[in-house]
Amino acid sequence: MATKTGPKCPICGKPAVPEHRPFCSARCRQVDLGRWLSGDYVIPGAPVPEEDDKEN
Template structure:
């Protein structure tokens, strides 16, 4: 007979490996995932909005313009 405290396997959430905060490297918090705090979340948002994070442009565009000329 199963006890009342036993939970079926389907309702038990799998444990996720702890991921460090990408800003300060402290352990991330569930409510702010993947960050550890609202401060680190806001720092990341500011970096995106200010253009600190950018995808580098390849020189292929300059070569394509030279080929067209």
């Protein structure tokens, strides 16, 4: 008999809990935030043109 499993934490793979969804704990939530803030995660998009600091 197959049992239905809920969503898993994207950081450690343990079952997610409603309080920290989609994570399993506050620790995994903080690990994910740290990865976003350090630039480990990026959303692909068109390159942003560099602006000149000079006035023309």
